[in-house]
């Protein structure tokens with residue numbers, strides 16, 4: 001009798017479950033004579049699942065599966081049977097599991113994950129061990145210093161029936177679509193030389209519709225880089241304005257940004273099925289603004305802009321933001337480089353020359369690698385616990 005009293009005194013009225021997701025108090029019932037907890041109340045705090053098949057109940061917790069029989073004071077786990085104080089039972093359509101199982105067996109059989117404190121009646125779930133830092137084991141690429149494989153989608157703007165801007169100052173017969181393809185192919189060659197994987201959205205003079213371009217950047221893609229040539233509308237400033245600017249997707253803040261976004265989105269009119277539909281851009285943008293890719297895109301834009309501006313004969317027009325359809329759906333850090341003005345004599349000559357295109361391609365590659373190095377350092381910082 002005294003022993004029973006002692007046991008009763010040791011049975012807590014409730015159990016505290018503490019995990020990285022929060023804490024929960026679970027009531028303990030002794031209605032069947034031994035201490036038990038409702039499985040359904042453990043589902044949320046522990047991420048536990050129950051499947052009932054007649055009298056057989058399988059409880060999955062972390063990597064483990066426990067097999068119970070309603071009314072039987074035994075359970076099976078990993079091929080062995082274990083006795084319990086009390087048996088699982090069903091009351092009010094709810095499965096109750098013995099407290100003995102939760103407080104004694106779970107911390108014993110899943111010792112790396114759970115710890116039971118009998119004095120506080122508290123079950124602690126330890127955070128899952130972080131994945132081994134892949135970064136630390138791989139040897140760096142001798143050219144770039146990068147340690148992980150990366151795939152870059154390079155998108156030469158326009159193509160086929162869409163010439164892009166006609167290019168007042170470009171060599172005869174050449175339009176934006178030829179310059180973007182030239183730079184795109186040189187950029188691919190340079191990135192491949194440095195050990196990166198590259199996908200071109202187009203490798204010839206064909207039109208890929210705007211909405212399809214980001215689809216090249218899905219699972220196996222780290223960055224999306226679209227290449228374009230700028231132009232000024234007729235007017236006083238037309239021939240003076242020059243230089244390079246790099247965009248990431250966002251709402252346009254200035255008239256110039258709106259003009260460039262409108263110009264590049266205008267390729268839509270070459271896509272009969274989409275003409276005049278307005279497109280899903282606004283919707284996608286709302287979603288994107290909550291997205292970390294926005295911040296990453298801004299950083300990528302900053303690094304690429306810095307490198308290209310350093311070799312460009314024109315002005316450094318800085319990082320800009322605009323609602324570009326081609327960037328909005330990429331779901332990866334994505335930028336659009338306006339590599340110069342086809343309405344300016346000096347820019348046009350630079351863009352029209354193989355040497356100019358090569359310099360631009362190398363500079364964009366430098367910016368991409370600088371970004372990826374920073375990105376890898378950031379991952380190593382979070383995975384290996386090192387300071388950034």
Ligand SMILES: [Zn+2]
Pocket residue numbers: 157158164165176227228229263264
């Ligand atoms: Zn363009």
